[in-house]
Amino acid sequence: MSAVNTRNVLVLLGIVMSIIGLAYFAIEFFADLSDWGRVLSFLLLGVMYVALGVHFGQSGDPTEVVERSGWRWLRVTNALYILGAICSGGSVIAFFAVDEIPRVVKLAIALGLGLALILYAARRRAPGISDA
Amino acid sequence: MGSRALWVAGVAGALLLIVLTVDATMNRTYTIDVHDGTGWRTVGADDHQSETRAAKPIAYFGPVDASENDTLRMRLTIDNGYPWAASETFTVSYNDRELARGTIEAPGRSQGEAEFTIPAAPFYASMGPSPSKEPASVSAFINVEVDGRYLYASFDLKET
Numbered sequence: 001m002s003a004v005n006t007r008n009v010l011v012l013l014g015i016v017m018s019i020i021g022l023a024y025f026a027i028e029f030f031a032d033l034s035d036w037g038r039v040l041s042f043l044l045l046g047v048m049y050v051a052l053g054v055h056f057g058q059s060g061d062p063t064e065v066v067e068r069s070g071w072r073w074l075r076v077t078n079a080l081y082i083l084g085a086i087c088s089g090g091s092v093i094a095f096f097a098v099d100e101i102p103r104v105v106k107l108a109i110a111l112g113l114g115l116a117l118i119l120y121a122a123r124r125r126a127p128g129i130s131d132a
Numbered sequence: 133m134g135s136r137a138l139w140v141a142g143v144a145g146a147l148l149l150i151v152l153t154v155d156a157t158m159n160r161t162y163t164i165d166v167h168d169g170t171g172w173r174t175v176g177a178d179d180h181q182s183e184t185r186a187a188k189p190i191a192y193f194g195p196v197d198a199s200e201n202d203t204l205r206m207r208l209t210i211d212n213g214y215p216w217a218a219s220e221t222f223t224v225s226y227n228d229r230e231l232a233r234g235t236i237e238a239p240g241r242s243q244g245e246a247e248f249t250i251p252a253a254p255f256y257a258s259m260g261p262s263p264s265k266e267p268a269s270v271s272a273f274i275n276v277e278v279d280g281r282y283l284y285a286s287f288d289l290k291e292t
Contacts, residue, residue, distance in 0.1 A: 029156070034214070037155035044148040051141035058137065099280065 008065045011056070011076045015083060018049075022083075026090065038094035046087035053080030158213045164276055164285040167205035168196045176276070176285030195269055195288035200256040204289075208276060209245040212238040222246070222278035226254050236278065250274065252289055 022045070030038060056063050057077040065074045092110055096103075164176035173196075198204055212218045217239050224232040231250040238244025255272040273286035 032159070033152075033155045034158070037151060040151045041148060041155075044144045044151065048141045048144040048148065051137045051144060055135075055137035055141065 035098040042091035050084035195290035
């Protein structure tokens with residue numbers, strides 16, 4: 001039985017194509033969109049990739065691309081989460097480029113949201129962890 | 133939970149397509165015109181493809197009759213493709229020297245224009261004294277900064 005999970009290889013190929021498409025989008029189309037269009041685009045991309053990562057993580061199917069010792073780190077969910085993080089970072093950078101908002105306000109919003117996310121996640125328990 | 137996450141991804145993807153389609157079809161285009169005594173001639177246009185790419189000068193139409201002490205009538209126009217109104221401050225400069233400043237406005241999905249004047253003297257001053265007795269001719273070029281973009285226009289001036 002092959003250690004390579006074909007389904008996950010296809011998903012990983014899709015992720016690689018997405019990364020290349022994201023880079024092309026950032027280079028070629030960045031200036032064609034409005035300031036808020038860029039923020040929304042990256043934000044929605046980030047939400048999409050993270051949601052896909054959650055879906056694959058909770059589908060019950062194995063997410064490793066190669067089910068062999070030493071290769072288990074290569075997971076579809078990890079790649080999707082990293083892609084989502086990159087897109088979220090891109091939305092923050094695009095938000096900093098919005099001219100209409102004063103830079104102090106932009107900084108306060110970005111730092112405030114980031115800290116709020118950290119504190120909210122810190123108060124939640126990871127699934128599967130009990131108090132025992 | 134898994135199917136809900138997939139729904140979220142699907143909705144985010146659909147919204148992304150909508151955002152990209154709507155935003156990419158909306159844009160603002162600027163042109164720079166000069167009045168040559170008989171009418172307006174476009175000497176620079178922004179192709180909106182890049183906010184940092186300078187506007188391209190339009191095809192040559194002949195020199196504008198203007199002596200060193202004359203004032204040039206110029207115009208910045210905007211074609212606003214966004215549904216909301218536009219109001220932008222613009223500055224006109226030559227060799228890092230500001231020649232004019234103003235505000236251009238346009239309602240949503242409409243056009244607007246802002247006239248301004250610049251002296252012809254700086255362009256003749258950069259040329260230096262003319263060695264011949266023929267009317268002097270000089271190339272004029274200006275930079276216009278508006279809406280985060282840098283446009284430029286070039287045209288020829290000829291002494292009357």
